[in-house]
Amino acid sequence: MDYLISVMGPMLEGAGVTLSIFAITLVASIPLGFFTLMARSRFAPLRAFAEVYIYILRGTPLLLQLLFVYFGLPLIPGIGPLLTFDRFVAACIAFGLNYAAYFAEIFRGGLLAIDKGQYEACKVLGLTKGQTLRTVVLPQMIRVCLPSVSNETITLLKDTALVTVIIYFVINFVITLVFKKLEKKYSF
Template identity: 55%
Template sequence: MNIDYLINITVPMLEGAQMTVLLFFIAIIASLPLGFVLTLMANSKSKPLAWFAHTYIYVVRGTPLLLQLLFICFGLPIIPVIGDYLVMDRFVAACLGFILNYAAYFAEIFRGGLLAIDKGQYEAAQVLGLNRWQTTTKIIVPQMVRVALPAIANESITLVKDTALLYAVAVPELLYFAQTAVNRDFTIAPFFIAGIIYLLMAFVLTLFFKSLERRFKFE
């Protein structure tokens, strides 16, 4: 095994990693606000909204992400009558599955952050004459994010690793190219290279969230 071979198998894996990174950014950007909306719905005084949010979170967190991806990619298109209208590109379907799944987990993280805020904060906001929107955006959300940030960081790193599930729905990403090289060349070197790439992505994320934690800590 020489350096030329390692370069030859690394290049396509780096191309696959671009799909991994793209899915990560789409999922994280969409699932974070959706998770916050679910948290607000779960805490809503409207019983139907609260019931829907709690049920959604329970079902999504209680079933495997792989099952959800398979259902969206291969199950929705065979639903009678409406199935033909639910056919999606595999990558689009995978993005939808990741967004819906991680929104439920982020909703629980945000809920934990809200529970950590002392009720006196709400009372103080009323004394200061702040309305509900001002209280939420200027007092509650910053404190909630500060509490929830370590858990968000952990979940984000898990998201990077879970992108390997794209392989199961035939979307060519990092692990797909690694497995292809292993089957073709009968060597485990591609798995080690794939592992290094995943570790590098997790390392970059860890540094990013550490800097965010320091910023929120001193604000």
């Protein structure tokens, strides 16, 4: 029983970090996912930027993105020092950007599932684009997207375990340095 009590503190602390990263990622990535729907924009540079963003973030492993934000961004000449984040912030940035790309594709699929006749009916009824989007398109899109958003949210919670990789990487890096110094000291 004493052992159980002794491990509860660290486990609750870890659960708090996990839930914090989870909540921040959801709050950041869902609106950013809507924003990246600009991949459907008629403005070519905006559309190209969104398509490249989604392609890169969905095409590379989350673990690589996590390591890049934490270790790679500070190495960029000139602006690297401005892009140095602690582990928690780096994790939130990497997760938020990654999941925004996935949510953008989910939302795009939801929009494509809406029949073109819906838009035509709204036009005939004299609804503006804003009214059409708010009263007809978004409610249908949400209904279509909800199962996929639910699955992605569950995956996000499981993916938060990847944050520990940064910790292990830092620990292994320090251990490696220590042993290299020892090897150098005791080499003949």
